[in-house]
Amino acid sequence: MSEPNLTATAALIALGASEAPRSLPNLNRAPFEIRALKSGFLTALTWIAALLASVPLFSVIYRLAIEGGSRLDWEALTALPPSAFEQGGGFGNAIVGTLVMVGLATLMSVPIGIFAAIYLAILDPDSRLAHSVRFLSKALTGFPSILAGVFVYAVLVVTMKTYSALAGGVALAVLMLPTVVLAAEQAMMMVPKKMKDAAFGMGCTRAQVIWKVVLPTGAPGILTGVMLAIAGAAGNSAPLLFTALFSGYYLTSLTEPTASLAILIFNFSGMPYDNQIELAWAASLVLVMVVLVFNILARIIGRQKH
Amino acid sequence: MNATPEMTAAGAASASAPTGAIVMNCQIDRVFYGDFLAVRASTVPIEKNKITGFIGPSGCGKSTVLRSLNRMNDLIPIFRFEGKVTYHGQDIYDRKVDPVVVRRYIGMVFQQPNPFAMSIYDNVAFGLRLNGFKGNLDERVEKALKGAACWNEVKDKLKNSGLSLSGGQQQRLCIARAIATEPDVLLMDEPCSALDPIATRRVEELMLELKEKYTIALVTHNMQQATRVADTTAFFGVDISQGSRTGYLVEMGPTRQIFEDPQQKLTGEYVRGEFS
Numbered sequence: 001m002s003e004p005n006l007t008a009t010a011a012l013i014a015l016g017a018s019e020a021p022r023s024l025p026n027l028n029r030a031p032f033e034i035r036a037l038k039s040g041f042l043t044a045l046t047w048i049a050a051l052l053a054s055v056p057l058f059s060v061i062y063r064l065a066i067e068g069g070s071r072l073d074w075e076a077l078t079a080l081p082p083s084a085f086e087q088g089g090g091f092g093n094a095i096v097g098t099l100v101m102v103g104l105a106t107l108m109s110v111p112i113g114i115f116a117a118i119y120l121a122i123l124d125p126d127s128r129l130a131h132s133v134r135f136l137s138k139a140l141t142g143f144p145s146i147l148a149g150v151f152v153y154a155v156l157v158v159t160m161k162t163y164s165a166l167a168g169g170v171a172l173a174v175l176m177l178p179t180v181v182l183a184a185e186q187a188m189m190m191v192p193k194k195m196k197d198a199a200f201g202m203g204c205t206r207a208q209v210i211w212k213v214v215l216p217t218g219a220p221g222i223l224t225g226v227m228l229a230i231a232g233a234a235g236n237s238a239p240l241l242f243t244a245l246f247s248g249y250y251l252t253s254l255t256e257p258t259a260s261l262a263i264l265i266f267n268f269s270g271m272p273y274d275n276q277i278e279l280a281w282a283a284s285l286v287l288v289m290v291v292l293v294f295n296i297l298a299r300i301i302g303r304q305k306h
Numbered sequence: 307m308n309a310t311p312e313m314t315a316a317g318a319a320s321a322s323a324p325t326g327a328i329v330m331n332c333q334i335d336r337v338f339y340g341d342f343l344a345v346r347a348s349t350v351p352i353e354k355n356k357i358t359g360f361i362g363p364s365g366c367g368k369s370t371v372l373r374s375l376n377r378m379n380d381l382i383p384i385f386r387f388e389g390k391v392t393y394h395g396q397d398i399y400d401r402k403v404d405p406v407v408v409r410r411y412i413g414m415v416f417q418q419p420n421p422f423a424m425s426i427y428d429n430v431a432f433g434l435r436l437n438g439f440k441g442n443l444d445e446r447v448e449k450a451l452k453g454a455a456c457w458n459e460v461k462d463k464l465k466n467s468g469l470s471l472s473g474g475q476q477q478r479l480c481i482a483r484a485i486a487t488e489p490d491v492l493l494m495d496e497p498c499s500a501l502d503p504i505a506t507r508r509v510e511e512l513m514l515e516l517k518e519k520y521t522i523a524l525v526t527h528n529m530q531q532a533t534r535v536a537d538t539t540a541f542f543g544v545d546i547s548q549g550s551r552t553g554y555l556v557e558m559g560p561t562r563q564i565f566e567d568p569q570q571k572l573t574g575e576y577v578r579g580e581f582s
Contacts, residue, residue, distance in 0.1 A: 194420035198480070200381055202433045202487075203410030212436070217423040 061288070068285030071278040077286070081248055081264065087275055091283045093250045094259040097165065098290070100251065101244060101260060102234050104169025105176050110226055113180030117222075118210055120181070121188035134185070140178035148174040149239035157243055165251055165258035168244030175239060176229040183225020187218035220301050227298030231291045237262030261287045326353040329491055329521045330375060330412075335389040337370055339382065343548075344370050348555035350540050352491065357513060357522045359536030359561065361529060363582055366542035367553025372493050372525045376412035377405035393491075410437065413489035417496040419476035421468030421483070426451075426460050429468040429479055433487040446486060453519075454482035455512050474505025481512065485520065492516065494524045498531065510535050529577060532561060539564040541573045 030036060075090050082089030120130050152171040157163055191214050199209040215222075237260070245257040246267060261283050268280035330352040337345040345367035352358050352375070360368035370379065377398060379385040390397045398408045410433075421429050430447045439446070447464075451457040456478040460471070468479055477497060484492060494513070498506040513522060513535050526532050532539050540558040544551050557570045568574040575581060 192420070194416060194418050195422060197378070197381070197416060198420040198422065198483075201376070201378060201409060201414035201416070202436060202483070203406050203408075204436060205406050208436065212432070213422055 064281065064285045064288055067278070067281035068283075071282040072285060076279060076282045080250070081259070081268075081279070082275055083248075084271075084273065089275070089279065091259070091261065091264050091279060091286075093247065094261045094264040094283060095286065097168075097244065097247070097251055097259040098234060098261045098287075100254075101165050101168040101172055101240070101258065102230055104165065104254070105172035105233050106226070106230055108169065108173040109176040109180050109229065113177055113226075114184050114215075114222065116181045117184030117188055118214075120185045122210060122214060123206075133181070137178040137181045141182065143175070143178070144238075145175055145236050146238035146241070148172075149242040152239070153242035160255065162255060163243060163245035163257040164255045165244055166254045168240045168258060168260065169254075171239035171243045172233040172236065175236060176233050179229035179232065180222075180225055183228070184218070184222045187221025187225065188214050190221060191217045220303075224298045224302035227294045227301065231294035231298070234294065235262060235287060235291050237266050241266075261290075326356060328352065329354045329394065330523075331390075331392045332371060332375060333390045333392070334371065334374070334387075337367070337374065337379075337388070338384075338386040340384040342550060343552045345553045346545070348542070348553075350555060350558065352521060352523050353538060354521050355517055355519075356537040357517050357524055357535050359532040359539045360523065360525045360542060361527075361532050361539060361576075362542030362553070362556075363544055363576070365551050365553065366544045368525045368540075368542045369495055370553065371542070372495055372523055375491070375493055375523060376409045376414055378409070378414060380405050410487065411489055412491045412493060413484035413487065415477070415481055415484050415492065415494045415497045418500050419473055419480050421471070421476050421479050423467065423469055425465050426468050426471070426479060427464040430482050430486050432483060437487060439487075450482040450486035451479075453485050453516070454478045455508060455515070456482060472505075474501050474508060477501055477505065477509060478512065481509070481516075485516065489520065491521045491523065494522060496525050496527055499527060506531075529565075529579075533565055536561045541568075541570075541576060543572050543576070 031040075075088060077090060077095065078092040079088065079090030080093055081091055116133060120134055124130055148171045152167050152174065156167040156170060160167070195213055195217060196209055199213040204212065240260050240263050244260055244263070246263045247257045247259045249259075251258045265280050265283050265287065268276040268283070271277065328351045332348075332350040332352070334345055334348045334350075336343060336347070348367075348371065350358075350360075350371060360372060362368050373379045374387055375391060375398075379387065387399055389399070391399055393408070393412070396403065398405075422432060424432075427447055430450050431443055434443060434446055448457060448461075451460060456475055459475060460466075460479070463470075468476065471479060477500070481492075481497075498509050501509065510531065513524065516522060517537075524532075524536060526536075537560065538558065539561040541556045541564055542553050543556040544553055546552075557564060557568060557573045559569070563569075564573060565577050568577060
């Protein structure tokens with residue numbers, strides 16, 4: 001017997017079997033069935049968990065907006081920190097200090113990070129050096145930030161015999177580097193091989209393939225990583241404690257102790273004076289906004305896909 | 307014309323005597339990937355202003371041979387080429403030759419459309435800028451896009467990303483990018499395999515126009531495509547007698563002859579669809 005006949009016979013048998021009357025299945029919703037109740041309960045549970053997780057976040061932002069917002073004015077943004085019983089004042093020097101040190105850290109970590117990532121992603125991804133750098137970078141993303149401070153204290157502060165913005169910048173750079181390396185490597189690995197082939201096929205040297213195709217194509221991903229690293233560094237206080245210390249004045253050189261928002265918050269929030277505590281709140285609000293801006297930038301840049 | 311292939315002891319076939327000027331002559335002794343012998347002795351001349359089609363079953367080395375013609379295979383670390391590829395009399399595998407420069411004269415269009423993640427304009431201008439072109443860039447970009455039959459579709463959106471186009475348009479953009487620098491030879495590695503029939507037809511028509519100015523070598527999996535566009539066809543086979551799969555040129559000649567009066571039994575079996 002040939003195949004089509006077999007199928008036809010099978011269909012006939014199936015038809016015969018289905019001739020027996022069958023009750024129609026009930027398709028209506030049964031909200032109180034155990035199955036439905038379980039599902040509803042679990043859905044509710046995830047809602048509650050999500051709400052609980054956002055409570056600390058929103059309460060922090062709420063308190064910051066209320067407490068910090070009431071004191072946030074031009075004076076707070078530009079004036080120098082007040083001394084013990086003084087009224088008024090602000091944290092202009094701390095804003096400048098944070099921007100300068102984060103800027104220094106970015107200038108140091110981004111070029112090194114991107115060059116390292118080029119090596120990891122393109123030049124020699126399977127070498128022993130690449131494997132160890134990749135592993136160390138991953139390990140360093142969870143590096144306790146205070147250790148970065150202690151390390152730079154030993155290397156720079158002790159040898160230069162002074163706390164400085166430079167040392168603060170280096171400490172932040174140490175923290176930013178692994179994030180930048182890993183994000184840039186990831187972004188470059190995502191550039192499709194066929195695009196690199198196209199570039200080689202056009203007569204590009206390896207350097208031209210990297211500069212003209214891989215880096216521009218991976219740029220959104222690389223910048224996202226950089227922005228996240230900056231946001232992380234801006235909010236970090238521990239590495240600055242041992243490196244930049246603090247200063248009551250605007251910085252005039254990179255080799256003197258330098259104020260930062262994080263350290264100002266740390267100092268002022270512990271003081272028994274209302275004026276200082278209010279300023280700590282206002283500085284916290286500014287810091288959160290700086291971090292938020294970089295986070296939002298990271299998302300906007302990351303979304304710009306072709 | 308002497309179309310009888312000369313069989314050597316190694317089983318290599320030579321092509322029938324070409325009629326036109328030879329731009330490239332590919333004389334392969336052996337091609338290896340690591341220890342694996344991928345292609346053995348084969349001689350493939352590429353004639354000027356003709357389309358030379360490479361056909362054959364999977365694994366017969368036709369893509370390997372094509373990619374040897376502009377040293378794209380050099381990007382694969384374990385690739386090793388023994389033999390000679392003369393281009394206007396120079397061996398491109400000579401120690402003194404820079405493969406990067408070779409690729410500027412011998413352009414390539416790939417199986418998958420692969421525009422860069424930049425605007426249509428920048429895609430086409432890429433090679434010109436790379437070569438430090440000083441003339442009128444707009445003019446050359448327009449000329450290349452017209453040459454690739456996609457000017458009318460993209461002229462109003464040159465600033466849009468090349469990746470926003472459809473697959474067929476992307477492939478024609480890639481052809482425009484390849485011809486913008488006016489290369490001598492265009493290597494096309496199954497350029498239509500990722501395209502639908504309508505886009506395929508447009509690219510085939512384009513190839514026929516392009517051969518007026520350029521010399522084309524085309525790898526295709528589609529025998530009908532070879533009959534439609536190729537002037538000369540090279541049929542590659544796979545030799546499994548040594549325990550591994552080694553590609554070699556079985557027969558090469560005018561396309562009509564390969565399909566209607568093949569000189570080798572294997573060629574006849576293949577073009578009649580008896581194996582693939």
